[in-house]
Amino acid sequence: MKNASIKVRNTANEIAAHLLEANPADLLVEDDAFAVAGSPDKSVTWAELGASFPPLQFPEGTEPGGLNTTVIQTAPNFSYPSGAYGYVVSIDRDTGAVTVERYVLVDDCGTVINPLLAEGQVHGGAAPGIAQALFEHMSYDEASQPQTSTLIDYLVPLAADLPGFEAGRIVTVTPNNTLGAKGIGESGAVGAPPAVVNAAAAAAN
Amino acid sequence: MSTTATSTTAMSTASVTITVNGEAATHEVEPRFLLVHYLRELRRLTGTHIGCDTSNCGACTVLLDDEAVKSCTVLAVQADGHAVRTVESLANPDGTFSAIQEGFRQEHGLQCGYCTPGMLMACTALLAENPDPNDGEIREALEGNLCRCTGYQMIVSSVRWAAEHPDGKVPAGMSAATAAAPGSEA
Numbered sequence A: 001m002k003n004a005s006i007k008v009r010n011t012a013n014e015i016a017a018h019l020l021e022a023n024p025a026d027l028l029v030e031d032d033a034f035a036v037a038g039s040p041d042k043s044v045t046w047a048e049l050g051a052s053f054p055p056l057q058f059p060e061g062t063e064p065g066g067l068n069t070t071v072i073q074t075a076p077n078f079s080y081p082s083g084a085y086g087y088v089v090s091i092d093r094d095t096g097a098v099t100v101e102r103y104v105l106v107d108d109c110g111t112v113i114n115p116l117l118a119e120g121q122v123h124g125g126a127a128p129g130i131a132q133a134l135f136e137h138m139s140y141d142e143a144s145q146p147q148t149s150t151l152i153d154y155l156v157p158l159a160a161d162l163p164g165f166e167a168g169r170i171v172t173v174t175p176n177n178t179l180g181a182k183g184i185g186e187s188g189a190v191g192a193p194p195a196v197v198n199a200a201a202a203a204a205n
Numbered sequence B: 001m002s003t004t005a006t007s008t009t010a011m012s013t014a015s016v017t018i019t020v021n022g023e024a025a026t027h028e029v030e031p032r033f034l035l036v037h038y039l040r041e042l043r044r045l046t047g048t049h050i051g052c053d054t055s056n057c058g059a060c061t062v063l064l065d066d067e068a069v070k071s072c073t074v075l076a077v078q079a080d081g082h083a084v085r086t087v088e089s090l091a092n093p094d095g096t097f098s099a100i101q102e103g104f105r106q107e108h109g110l111q112c113g114y115c116t117p118g119m120l121m122a123c124t125a126l127l128a129e130n131p132d133p134n135d136g137e138i139r140e141a142l143e144g145n146l147c148r149c150t151g152y153q154m155i156v157s158s159v160r161w162a163a164e165h166p167d168g169k170v171p172a173g174m175s176a177a178t179a180a181a182p183g184s185e186a
Helices: A002-019 A046-051 A115-134 A187-204 B003-008 B035-042 B099-106 B116-129 B135-141 B153-164
Strands: A027-030 A033-036 A039-045 A082-091 A098-108 A166-169 B014-020 B023-029 B061-064 B067-070 B083-085
Touching (some): A002 A027, A098 A187, A115 A166, A115 A187, B035 B061, B061 B116, B067 B116, B116 B135
Parallel strands (some): A098 A166
Antiparallel strands (some): A033 A039, B061 B083
């Protein structure tokens, strides 16, 4: 993604320089437009670049496809995200019901482009992870008739079933891709079930 | 009973006049026709989603006379003479987002988006009744709406954002959704 973005940016810079009749090395990109350094009055926006008609407005030597780019990269190894999750649960002595009181998650997924979206991925994994430990279950009667035939019977968690999440992050960049990013999508779902079970076991003792 | 007689027996229909997002229209519908199908197929308002079709999930939530209902469990004939609001009615007349829509954008209140139309309508009903709900009240109010992506926390904060910014305007420099710059975390 990073390499493709750089390639698109460089191609855009070449086309913008051609349209502005300038030297590509003299261009700056600011906000959403390219302009010659020192004379911001005359500029070319990304939208204008996207709309420019290739045969007439691309400089000689522009690759077919213009701003369309595919970069295929082979990573030398997997990336290994890590994290630590801690829960506080309470157990109702009369019913055995387990309630998650507090939920702290710290993940290391390397370089993060959008922290809000990265945290959303952690929440989105942790919620079904908690539910796997405490709620969700397919059950069948003796005749193999499913007893959990709706989302409500299966106990997909509701907003009121879950706590607020306290999410933190540390950043250890992976050397195995140019962006330094590691996975985040599954971490909540992987970490939550054992953490909930451990907390419940500790509470029961 | 001959097959001819069966095939020529038409299903009886009822005439319904329903005001949807301020526009009234009259249609002939079968009595069994669900409101959600009426909205999607006859009014062509496909923003209202069908999730479970069994009133479990809330994806089809719309406002019926300003009350949040699951439109897969309401018959079109039951809405005859009433007013329905769908997600298509939420944006301001100039096309900008309403407070609750902007809240979902700012606070990342959706991921796949399937539950979002229903969530937005349930939240709209909540904020009309309680303009300043706390987190617990929001979670309780959304009990009828399932989300499998977000874990709900950012939906809760989206509603809080809307409550704190009732005009839906994003204060300058305060956009969480656009604040993240590449490399800023490294």
